[in-house]
Amino acid sequence: MNILKVVSAAKKHGLVGLDIGSHGIKVVEIEFSKRGRVLRNFGIIPTPQDAIVEGSIKDVEAVSAAIKSLFGNLKVKNRNVAVSLSGYSIIAKKIVLDKMEESEIEKAIKEEAEKYIPYGINEVNLDYTVLNTGDSTGESPDEKARSGSSDRMDVLLVAGKSDVIDGYVALIQAANLNLGVLDIDVFALQNAAEISLENPEGSYAIITVGASELGINTVHKGLSVFSRDSSYGGAQITKAIMSEFDVSFEEAEKIKLGGVDLDDNNRAGVEKIIANTTLQWVREIKHALDFVANTYPDEAIEKIFLSGGSSGTPGFQRHLEQETNIPVTGLNPFKYLIIDNKLFDPNYLRHVAPQAGVAVGLALRSIGDK
Ligand SMILES: Nc1ncnc2c1ncn2[C@@H]1O[C@H](COP(=O)(O)OP(=O)(O)OP(=O)(O)O)[C@@H](O)[C@H]1O
Ligand SMILES: [Mg+2]
Numbered sequence: 001m002n003i004l005k006v007v008s009a010a011k012k013h014g015l016v017g018l019d020i021g022s023h024g025i026k027v028v029e030i031e032f033s034k035r036g037r038v039l040r041n042f043g044i045i046p047t048p049q050d051a052i053v054e055g056s057i058k059d060v061e062a063v064s065a066a067i068k069s070l071f072g073n074l075k076v077k078n079r080n081v082a083v084s085l086s087g088y089s090i091i092a093k094k095i096v097l098d099k100m101e102e103s104e105i106e107k108a109i110k111e112e113a114e115k116y117i118p119y120g121i122n123e124v125n126l127d128y129t130v131l132n133t134g135d136s137t138g139e140s141p142d143e144k145a146r147s148g149s150s151d152r153m154d155v156l157l158v159a160g161k162s163d164v165i166d167g168y169v170a171l172i173q174a175a176n177l178n179l180g181v182l183d184i185d186v187f188a189l190q191n192a193a194e195i196s197l198e199n200p201e202g203s204y205a206i207i208t209v210g211a212s213e214l215g216i217n218t219v220h221k222g223l224s225v226f227s228r229d230s231s232y233g234g235a236q237i238t239k240a241i242m243s244e245f246d247v248s249f250e251e252a253e254k255i256k257l258g259g260v261d262l263d264d265n266n267r268a269g270v271e272k273i274i275a276n277t278t279l280q281w282v283r284e285i286k287h288a289l290d291f292v293a294n295t296y297p298d299e300a301i302e303k304i305f306l307s308g309g310s311s312g313t314p315g316f317q318r319h320l321e322q323e324t325n326i327p328v329t330g331l332n333p334f335k336y337l338i339i340d341n342k343l344f345d346p347n348y349l350r351h352v353a354p355q356a357g358v359a360v361g362l363a364l365r366s367i368g369d370k
Contacts, residue, residue, distance in 0.1 A: 015082040015180050016041075017363030019188075020063065020171070022052040023211030023235065023309065026359040027070055029078065030337065037195070037364070038338045043074040044352060049249060054231065055087025055213065057167040064174035071175075080178045082362040083168060086185035086213045089161035091117060092227050094131070096152050105130070109157060117159050124159040131156055131223050156224065158184065181365050186217035186227050188361030192333040193305050194222070195364070203299045205292075206331065207285055208308035208357065209316070211235040214281055215308075216288045220299045226292045232281050234310030240273045278316040286323050305331040307357035333360035 017028040029041035048062035057063055070076075093116050097108055109128050114121050131154040165182065172179040189206045197204075201221050208215040214232035217224055234256070241252040245266070254260050255270060262270065289301060304326050306317060311330065321328045332353045337360070339349065349356075 014078060014080045015363065015365055016076055016078050016080065017188075017359040017361070017365070018067070018081040018083050018177075019185075019359040019362060020052065020057075020067070020083060020168075021047060021210050021355075021358075022055075022213070022233075023047055024355060025063070025066055025070055026356055027074060027076060028356065028359040028363040029076060030360070030363040033338075036338050037336070039334065039340075039344065041074050041076055042344065042349070042352075042356065042359075043070055044355065045070040045073075053212075055085060055089055055229075056164045057171050060167070060171050060174050064171055067171075067175040067177070071177075079176065080180045081172060082181035082183060082188075082365045083172065083179060084183040084185045084188045084358055084362055085160055085164065085168065086210075086215060086229050088229065088231070089164040090158070090184055090229070091160075092156060092158045092184060092187070092224065094223075094225055095155050095157050097155055099151050099153050105155070109155065113157055113159055116157070119159075119161060123162055125162050125165050127158045129156045130154070154223075181362070183362060183365065184227075185213070185358050186215040186229070187224065188358045188365070189215070189305075189307055189331070190217055190219055190224060190361070191364050192307075192357045192361035193219075193331055195336045196331075202303070203301050204303040204305060205289060205301050205326075206305045206307065207311070207320075209233055209281060209306070209310040209313070210308040210355075211238075211310065214284060216285060218289070218292045218301060220296070225296060225299070226288070228288055230284055232277075232284060233308075234313065236277050236280075237273055237310075237313070240277070241270060244269060244273065274313060275315065278313055278319060281316065282319050282323050285320060289324055289326075301326055304328040307331045307333075307354055309355040311354050330354060331357050333357045 019026040024044050025047055026044045027041065031038045031040045045066050048059060048066060051059035051062045095112050097112065100108060109126060110121060113126055117124055168182065169179060185208065186206060189208055193206055203220045205216065205218045210233050212231060212233045212235045214230045217227040237256050238249060238252045241255050242249060306328055317328050333356050334349050334353055
């Protein structure tokens with residue numbers, strides 16, 4: 001998916017994956033060689049505090065300085081980047097349209113989009129991909145009844161708030177980079193997951209829990225049938241610890257990650273915050289998966305892939321598995337890349353794997369992809 005209207009003239013296969021999260025900025029470079037996909041570069045740097053709020057850039061100067069220093073430290077020469085958005089300002093939805101000529105689609109999409117977008121149509125950038133023009137994949141029974149057969153087509157509609165997109169364009173410019181692809185976090189993750197799939201025809205969900213976004217994407221036969229972002233994440237836990245213990249953000253992060261010795265009473269307090277927060281995440285995910293199961297009853301989700309730095313929060317994975325009755329596995333985006341152990345410490349990569357999914361998925365993109 002690329003919701004950028006103007007694409008820079010970067011050459012094919014020439015994109016560096018740049019995931020600008022609210023907690024950490026990650027860079028991945030992958031070389032497509034004869035041997036396969038080779039990891040060339042990986043790095044992560046903390047995002048300046050409060051510089052990115054609800055998926056939009058609040059402090060262009062601070063974030064661009066961080067990106068510049070990350071590219072400098074890693075000696076990344078390629079300036080062409082693939083970046084992604086997340087949060088309420090970006091909406092992806094599969095719609096069913098009457099079959100029509102390519103030239104008519106744009107107008108029809110605009111009309112259809114107005115029904116789904118909580119903003120004025122002039123406030124958003126629209127993009128779409130025709131998923132198939134034959135028998136519809138992933139149609140709900142409702143859609144099937146309407147579509148009858150192949151006189152309808154599935155279209156993935158993506159709408160991003162223009163002011164938020166403009167913020168990213170300005171940020172990338174300020175960091176002296178060229179924006180080649182502007183994707184969505186959960187689609188980038190789908191890209192990263194696809195290289196590891198044994199059965200690309202199956203149905204699975206990818207869940208990412210970062211610092212301030214919880215993304216859900218359900219995929220059937222390689223196509224996203226449902227996706228949603230909510231404002232949940234690890235920052236909820238950090239903030240609750242800050243107020244409960246009256247400590248700084250850094251200290252609260254340390255406490256959250258188990259790096260501070262606590263007495264039994266305080267330890268129980270932290271565990272309670274974690275349990276209450278992960279309960280909300282599990283409920284949100286269960287709610288979305290139940291909706292998908294009801295809407296697409298023939299496409300039972302066989303597997304959940306977990307990503308995002310907060311996916312390792314104690315108890316979360318087990319609880320999610322219990323509530324959904326679906327096997328849950330961590331998505332290791334490095335698993336199917338060729339990695340030189342002299343350049344990258346395998347223990348370090350294992351440690352950061354949950355945070356690297358989006359950046360790897362972006363680095364696998366090339367300009368002109370859909
Ligand atoms: N081992 C761990 N256990 C629990 N939480 C962790 C662990 N490691 C990192 N985190 C948390 O993960 C979050 C960062 O994850 P990630 O890098 O995926 O977020 P982000 O992409 O910057 O944020 P977002 O996409 O939500 O804006 C932080 O809240 C951090 O405290
Ligand atoms: Mg993220």
